[in-house]
Amino acid sequence: MTSTLIRDIPTANTATHDYDVVIMGAGFAGLCQARHLMLNVPNLKVALVDPRPVERGDKDLKIGESTIEIAALFLSKELGLYEYLVENHVPKIGLNFHWPKAADQTEKLSDYYHIWSNRQVSIPAFQMNRAKLERDLLKMDQEMGVEFYNGRVKDVDLTPGDEIKRVNVKCKGEEIILTCKHVIDAAGRNFIIGRKKDNVLSGPENLLGLNNASAWVRVRGVDRSIFHDGYDPNNSTTSHYYATNHYFGHGHWLWMIPIDSKSMEVSIGMMHHHDQLPSEEVNTQDKFLNFLKNNHTVLYNLIESGETIDFNYRPKVAHKSKEMFSSDNWYVIGDAAYIFDAFYSYGTSTVALAIESVTEIIRSKVAKEPEAEEKRDSFNKFNLIFALTVNYLYRDHGKQLGHASVMSWRIYWEYMWWFGMMVPMYVGKWHIDQTFISIFLGINKKIDGMFAHVNEQFNELVEKDANLGLMDCYRADQLIWGYYTPKQFDNYLANTKLEPLHCNVFACIKNTCFFVAVWYTKFLWKGFGLKGLLNPKNLYYLLVLVGFTIQSAIGELVYKFKTRGLSHNSQISQMREEFKGYQYKPSLQSWMTEFASQSQSMKSEEQPAKDYAFK
Ligand SMILES: Cc1cc2nc3c(=O)[nH]c(=O)nc-3n(C[C@H](O)[C@H](O)[C@H](O)COP(=O)(O)OP(=O)(O)OC[C@H]3O[C@@H](n4cnc5c(N)ncnc54)[C@H](O)[C@@H]3O)c2cc1C
Structure with a gap:
């Protein structure tokens, strides 16, 4: 990488203070936003502000290591970082889930039931x-002119x-003072805009009852073999270790994420729910390790086999915006928006x-497109509803x-929606298509009740x-x-x-709704028997799913008609x-x-040296 520019204090002749966009916070969200803007909006002047040292220290732990399909595609495809990730980070082969067979015996992985x-x-x-x-x-962003x-x-x-x-x-x-037309709050939990605009909602009453906290070590x-010897x-045809491993127990789940394969570094942490597992029982390193020793011995032994770098505790995790x-050209993203x-x-x-x-709102506003404000409104609604769907989880x-x-049934059900709807929606860039957004909002309005209902049924099954x-x-x-x-x-x-609107998301939703209906039928039968299958509310939701299947099938036909003649990929069709x-x-x-002729001229150049040698 070439040398980069850090503006400690700009002077009159080294920098102007006027920008199109100022991004407050250079964590994951701010840095990715800057790169995405530079890649997609020509001649944009972007400033990034962050107080942390440019060269990050060994103790500078940041949480949030594991990516799933959308983030992975975003980083590798949208930001063009695939090679960088292969060369500098660790692969992730899905998520594994483990539950202890008996709470008092968790020393070996064989003491758990698994989904691999x-x-x-x-x-x-x-x-x-x-x-x-x-x-x-940060270096890459600066090289691009940020x-x-x-x-x-x-x-x-x-x-x-x-x-x-x-x-x-x-x-x-x-x-x-930096002046700008657009300001983005990517400063995480400092809520720069959130506080000014009273924009943040927290507490279980605003978050569908969610009241969770987190403890983690790096x-x-x-000694990886304590987890698994690889054989x-x-x-399996793949690695168990290079996955994100989730462990479960009453009122909590844990992650185990490898983050460096040379130094065999792992992040191990727990998310727990205050009503089931109070803070004061796990909020120090000793308490946390003791908790693991007694409830997930395999993880405790893994931690003990290495050198603990740090411990963190976050008593309150969740909030939303x-x-x-905003129509006033301010934006909140990342942890500043919701988690x-x-x-x-x-x-x-x-x-x-x-x-x-x-990026699309700013691009549209900079280009002075008449529909820019409408887009902003639509994208704002989409992202808020998407946040709600995450809260459901x-x-x-x-x-x-x-x-x-x-x-395990809940994971299956949530995976169906993720792979069947969210991933294709992202691949096809449907999330920035206003027509699709209004369909998505409509689907969500109906499915909202179903998610709440199925959740009640999960609770009932746990109780019995x-x-x-x-x-x-x-x-x-x-x-x-x-x-x-x-x-x-x-x-x-x-x-x-991979180009916008090329992936047929309607075909994906159609099939997903159909298979969710099959899943729901099996779930009702296994969980509640014939009574469950004949229950009017359950039948209503089965009909809702069938209705969505039919509507999406029509959507698929309309889409196929509208896109007849459209190539799957324009670069490939151009090459063809x-x-x-x-x-x-x-x-x-x-x-x-x-x-x-080259060797002839080389020979004649070599001649004097030969002559000299014979003298
Ligand atoms: C326990 C836990 C585990 C998680 N695990 C995962 C995971 O495995 N995978 C995943 O995808 N997500 C995970 N997440 C979520 C993930 O951590 C966040 O989505 C992500 O870190 C958000 O990044 P951010 O840039 O918004 O915030 P941050 O990374 O917190 O960045 C904010 C930046 O703003 C800067 N800043 C603060 N105040 C100011 C100021 N006044 N002026 C200028 N700059 C300022 C800070 O220095 C910082 O650099 C996890 C979250 C938690 C709590």
Whole structure:
């Protein structure tokens, strides 16, 4: 990388203080937003502000290492970082889930029931070393022309509409002012805009009852074989270690994420629910380790095999925002906007969706497109509703996490929506298509009630300690017709339908709703018997799913009609077009004559040296 520019204190002749966009906070969200803007909006002047040192120290732990499909595609495809990730970070082969067979015996992995990610995933993902990623991304951003101020935002003047905004920054003791048309709060839990606008909602009453906390350690030099020796020839074609491993118990779940393969560094942490597992029992390193020793001995032994680098405790994890993208040209993204829980590693994927929305709003506003404000409104609604769907994922987790059977059914059900709807929606860029957004909002309005209802049924099954079997989201032998949750219903990967609106999301939703209906029928039968199947409310939701299947089938036909003649991938079709003129010519370019004349001239140059040698 070439040398970069850090603006401690800009002087009149080195920098102007006027920008199109000022991004407050250079963590994952701010850095990715800056790169995405630079890649997509030509000639944009972008400033990034963050007080942390540019060269990040060893103790500079950042949480949020594991990526799932949307974040992985965003980083590798949208930001063009695939090679960088392969060379600098650790691969991630899906998520594994483990429940102890008996609470008092957790020393070995064989003491657990498992759902293994049993093969290579179709969209490659990574476990990021966040400090390294952020350090490197900052350099890349600067090379693209982003100006970095190594200082702290003290205040921001959120003027109405398109009026210029002023951002007050303290840089090495000096106050400076950056002016801009658009200001993005990516400063995480500092809530710069959130506080000014009273925009943040927290507390279980605002978060579908969610009241969770987190404790975690980072450990170096672990003995991986304590987890698994890597030999599992009959059960998997891939690594168990290079996955995000989730462990469960009453009122909590734990993650185990490898973040460096040379130093054998892992991040091990727990999300717990205050109503089931109070803070004061796990909020120090000793208490946390003791908890593990008694409840997940295998993880305790893994930690003890290495050197613990640090311990962190966050007593309150979840919050959300009332608004994300304002008509006054301010935006909140990343942790500044919302987070609920780390289960499934959704965080960076939600950031990716918000970033792409913000870039498109700013691009449209800079280009003075008449529909820019309408877009802003639509994207704001989409991201807020998407946040709500993420909140659904953790409703009543505290009650359900430890119940292996119910939780495995819940994971299966949530995976169906993720792979069947969210991933294709992202691949096709439908999340920044206003027509699709209104369909999505409509679907969500109806499905909202169903998610709440199914959740109540999960609770009921936990209360009566039902055993519906262990449902494995990766396997194709549990529903009908060889279905498994990551199955694709459009050949968007095989035919690289990666351009906006090329992936047929309606076909994916149609099939997903159908298989969810099959899943729900099986779930009702196993959990509640005939009475459950005939219950009017359950029948109503089955009909809702059938209705969605039919509506999406019509949507699929309309989409096919509208896109008839559209190539799957325009680069490929252009190459195929060019290829029509291809003719095989069994010839090679001549190189011997050139070689002969080159060696002749080399000989004549060498002559004097030879003469000298003979003297
Ligand atoms: C326990 C836990 C585990 C998680 N695990 C995962 C996971 O495995 N996968 C996943 O995808 N997500 C995970 N997440 C979510 C993930 O951590 C977040 O989505 C992500 O870190 C958000 O990044 P950010 O840039 O918004 O915030 P941050 O990374 O916190 O960055 C904010 C930046 O703003 C800067 N800043 C603060 N104040 C100011 C100021 N006044 N002026 C200028 N700059 C300022 C800070 O220095 C910092 O650099 C997890 C979250 C938690 C709580």
